[in-house]
Amino acid sequence: MLLTKKFTKYSYFTEAFQGEGIDYWIGFPTTSPEYDPFNFLKARLEVSGIKKENASNNVALRLRQKSKQAGASDGTATEAYISIIEFNTPKALFKKK
Amino acid sequence: MSNPLELHNKATQLYKNAREELDKGNKAAFEELLQDSFKYEAQAAELLYSRHDAEPTRSVLFRSAASLAIQCKDFSKARILVYSGLSGKPNTDIKAELEYLLSEYIDNPLLIEKGQKEDFTYLLVLRDYALNFRLQPISLHYSHAVIVENILSFLQNIQFSWEQFLEINFRKEFSLKMPDIEKMVPKFKRELPLLFVNQKFASFGVSIVCDTTISSPSNYSSEFNNWKKHIFNDFKSEVFLNDLEDQNHIQFIKRKYSIEESNQIFKKIIDSRKESNSYHLSLTNKTYSLTEKIFRPVSKPIKDQIIGRTPEAKVEEERLVLRQFAMVSPNSGRKEIFDQSIMRSGSWEISLGDIENKEGKLFLRESIELLIKYDAPNFYLDFDILNIHVSATSFQEVKDLFISNFISIYKSITSIPDNSLSIDEASMKGYLNSIVFTQGINRE
Numbered sequence: 211m212l213l214t215k216k217f218t219k220y221s222y223f224t225e226a227f228q229g230e231g232i233d234y235w236i237g238f239p240t241t242s243p244e245y246d247p248f249n250f251l252k253a254r255l256e257v258s259g260i261k262k263e264n265a266s267n268n269v270a271l272r273l274r275q276k277s278k279q280a281g282a283s284d285g286t287a288t289e290a291y292i293s294i295i296e297f298n299t300p301k302a303l304f305k306k307k
Numbered sequence: 308m309s310n311p312l313e314l315h316n317k318a319t320q321l322y323k324n325a326r327e328e329l330d331k332g333n334k335a336a337f338e339e340l341l342q343d344s345f346k347y348e349a350q351a352a353e354l355l356y357s358r359h360d361a362e363p364t365r366s367v368l369f370r371s372a373a374s375l376a377i378q379c380k381d382f383s384k385a386r387i388l389v390y391s392g393l394s395g396k397p398n399t400d401i402k403a404e405l406e407y408l409l410s411e412y413i414d415n416p417l418l419i420e421k422g423q424k425e426d427f428t429y430l431l432v433l434r435d436y437a438l439n440f441r442l443q444p445i446s447l448h449y450s451h452a453v454i455v456e457n458i459l460s461f462l463q464n465i466q467f468s469w470e471q472f473l474e475i476n477f478r479k480e481f482s483l484k485m486p487d488i489e490k491m492v493p494k495f496k497r498e499l500p501l502l503f504v505n506q507k508f509a510s511f512g513v514s515i516v517c518d519t520t521i522s523s524p525s526n527y528s529s530e531f532n533n534w535k536k537h538i539f540n541d542f543k544s545e546v547f548l549n550d551l552e553d554q555n556h557i558q559f560i561k562r563k564y565s566i567e568e569s570n571q572i573f574k575k576i577i578d579s580r581k582e583s584n585s586y587h588l589s590l591t592n593k594t595y596s597l598t599e600k601i602f603r604p605v606s607k608p609i610k611d612q613i614i615g616r617t618p619e620a621k622v623e624e625e626r627l628v629l630r631q632f633a634m635v636s637p638n639s640g641r642k643e644i645f646d647q648s649i650m651r652s653g654s655w656e657i658s659l660g661d662i663e664n665k666e667g668k669l670f671l672r673e674s675i676e677l678l679i680k681y682d683a684p685n686f687y688l689d690f691d692i693l694n695i696h697v698s699a700t701s702f703q704e705v706k707d708l709f710i711s712n713f714i715s716i717y718k719s720i721t722s723i724p725d726n727s728l729s730i731d732e733a734s735m736k737g738y739l740n741s742i743v744f745t746q747g748i749n750r751e
Binding site for chain 1: 310311312315316319322348354355358360361362363364365367368370371372374375377378398399400401404407408411412435548550553593597598599600601
């Protein structure tokens with residue numbers, strides 16, 4: 211949440227139900243002049259955590275995997291951000307897809 | 308409450324409450340809250356029905372409401388919600404997700420044919436806690452198909468490791484607290500089987516979990532139930548999620564288990580990671596599309612610390628059960644064995660006309676039908692009416708144990724006055740009175 215607030219214009223967080231699980235969505239808070247009561251979900255936030263990095267499981271690899279899952283590159287996919295946290299160091303990566 | 312944001316926020320809060328109830332084992336409360344969550348999310352989506360410019364919110368809320376409808380088993384409403392979402396201008400990724408709901412959950416002919424929709428919510432919940440494995444062949448001789456033998460071997464290794472983990476940890480926790488622990492071990496192991504809750508057949512993906520809270524029967528103490536709730540997570544963590552090459556984790560294993568115990572828990576899993584295997588093993592996300600951990604072969608120094616240097620020396624002599632096929636030979640006229648194989652599991656139905664051992668004899672009004680099961684290396688007999696659960700290493704021994712328990716329970720229960728019986732004891736006494744004709748004279 212802190213990274214989202216720091217690196218994007220969004221500070222509203224919520225979840226939505228997707229088949230078997232949930233996904234995270236971000237948008238403008240109700241106090242913002244850009245808030246739209248009928249379109250409050252602006253971008254998807256993909257969150258990933260790694261307990262401790264190693265050669266086969268690290269932030270860079272996870273970013274590559276998440277990036278491969280990107281939608282269409284013609285601008286018709288939803289705005290999306292990736293947040294990867296590694297807890298042991300600790301370190302974090304926050305990137306727009 | 309009449310704006311989509313408030314309705315959606317209410318829906319997510321209700322869903323969190325629902326999951327809390329499910330974690331506590333309150334299935335009825337979970338289902339009620341799930342229905343409420345669905346109702347609010349559907350209302351939020353329907354407020355945007357005519358607002359085709361409100362993307363991505365419009366299609367995301369319809370997708371979200373459809374997902375909840377599926378969890379509530381309302382598949383007709385789910386279909387309406389998906390088509391409502393598609394009727395707007397969804398972004399390409401959300402459109403694909405809406406179509407996926409239709410093909411995977413709502414219109415899936417396999418689910419419809421096998422009537423699996425009724426158990427859908429149960430599976431959805433268990434998938435959240437499952438280990439998601441993927442086996443990928445090293446050689447592409449058969450493209451991405453994995454050889455069945457490798458799959459079976461891998462699954463057997465996990466099954467074995469789980470059973471050892473369960474029994475060893477159960478004994479550590481309860482051997483001083485349960486005087487009848489030997490009776491309890493086979494019973495509770497059968498109540499906690501590993502379950503398949505999802506699979507995929509391009510390479511081989513499988514999700515495995517043990518249901519330790521929702522539907523496993525339990526007449527046990529709260530202490531045992533609390534222990535049982537966490538045992539599968541402990542297994543996941545100790546055996547798969549923590550790094551076996553991490554010295555901190557090795558020290559944890561050595562403190563918790565003797566070398567014999569850690570050998571029994573970890574050896575088969577380490578075998579599944581061997582360099583000589585013809586597949587790669589990894590953990591993935593729920594849809595098997597994202598690798599979360601690759602299992603590399605365990606180094607020899609680590610193997611020596613976990614499973615010992617010469618595990619083969621610790622293998623005990625194994626009793627075998629042979630299945631033999633015999634027929635009368637046309638040449639000799641005598642019965643000859645023409646095939647035999649080692650049995651790893653099986654079952655036999657037997658009928659007891661009367662119950663007798665040196666403790667006493669009971670004449671029965673009718674025969675008791677029993678089922679003796681074999682799961683190498685033990686034989687098992689369960690007789691729920693009298694809460695008899697016995698196991699032994701031979702067929703005759705398990706039968707003798709049953710008879711001994713039966714007579715002991717008969718003598719004990721029939722000596723208690725009716726007004727002093729508990730509900731379970733009254734039920735047992737009712738059964739015994741109906742089945743036992745009379746007690747015989749003790750031969751001694």
